[in-house]
Amino acid sequence: xxxxxxxxxxxxxxxxxxxxxxxxxxxxxxxxxxxxxxxxxxxxxxxxxxxxxxxxxxxxxxxxxxxxxxxxxxxxxxxxxxxxxxxxxxxxxxxxxxxxxxxxxxxxxxxxxx
Amino acid sequence: xxxxxxxxxxxxxxxxxxxxxxxxxxxxxxxxxxxxxxxxxxxxxxxxxxxxxxxxxxxxxxxxxxxxxxxxxxxxxxxxxxxxxxxxxxxxxxxxxxxxxxxxxxxxxxxxxxx
Numbered sequence: 642x643x644x645x646x647x648x649x650x651x652x653x654x655x656x657x658x659x660x661x662x663x664x665x666x667x668x669x670x671x672x673x674x675x676x677x678x679x680x681x682x683x684x685x686x687x688x689x690x691x692x693x694x695x696x697x698x699x700x701x702x703x704x705x706x707x708x709x710x711x712x713x714x715x716x717x718x719x720x721x722x723x724x725x726x727x728x729x730x731x732x733x734x735x736x737x738x739x740x741x742x743x744x745x746x747x748x749x750x751x752x753x754x755x
Numbered sequence: 756x757x758x759x760x761x762x763x764x765x766x767x768x769x770x771x772x773x774x775x776x777x778x779x780x781x782x783x784x785x786x787x788x789x790x791x792x793x794x795x796x797x798x799x800x801x802x803x804x805x806x807x808x809x810x811x812x813x814x815x816x817x818x819x820x821x822x823x824x825x826x827x828x829x830x831x832x833x834x835x836x837x838x839x840x841x842x843x844x845x846x847x848x849x850x851x852x853x854x855x856x857x858x859x860x861x862x863x864x865x866x867x868x869x870x
Contacts, residue, residue: 645797675858684759684846684861685798692856731797740811741850742788743859745797 643668645734647746654722655754662717662749664732673735674715675743676706680728688730691715702726722753757781759862761847767868768837775833776865780849787830788859789822791815792844801845804830805852837869 644667654660666672673692677685689700696708706717717730729750733743760779768774780787785806790798801820803811806827816822819837824830834841844866848859 673856677861682863682866684761684863685848687858687860690856690858733797736800740803740805741786741857741859742800742803742811743798745799747795747797 643734643736643744645732645744645746647730647732647749649749650747651750651752653752653754656724657721660719660722660726660751660753662730662732662751664715664717664746665713666715666732666734667713668734668737670737672715674706674708675733675735676700676704676715676717677731677733677745678728679731679748685731688717722751724753724755727751727753759847759849759860761845761862761865763865764863765866765868767870770839770869771836773833773835774837774867775831776845776847776867778830778832778847778849778862779828780830780847781860783851784849784860785827785852786850786859787824788848788850789830789832790846790848792846792864793842798846801832834867837867839869842867842869 646665675690676688691708699705731748732746736742762777787804789801792798804824819835822832844864846864848861850859
């Protein structure tokens, strides 16, 4: 069965410091991976995706993610965190069974402190 | 606003009542998904439409749940005889079928509280 794990419930980082939000996946075959962000009382906003090609993917709002096949990971990163980055972050993998539906992790709450 | 629109944003209902939610996808998107998100969890897939055809339903979608997408445009999700366990955020998403690698765009969700 395909799955996504986000091992940290919460990540705390000081403004201006680099941040990493971790994600590992389990799929058969090549994974299609996504990161979404959710602000309070809002829907999910797409940040970036990995389909194929370069292992470092750049996305919205200065975020990037590194795909590592050997470690089955797709960690989200940003060189310099902003207080406004504080939100709930979800990693997802496309279900290879068809129809492009997504399987989400439980989410990681990012708190950026001034 | 040309994004995915969901109504209502919030719904409080008494146990046993029926509720209906609406989703208006991005106009050219022919794929439409419903997800449910409970507190502290990621969204879980409920059902998928390609145009007007409902092609997949999750086992989470009990017989009290029904979804439609008449004419392949907007979609409705109805829950009959609501239970407290139905309290959750219901999210709608849409995407283009033409590009199988495209991302899904989500609406702001309908938060259901069953009291």
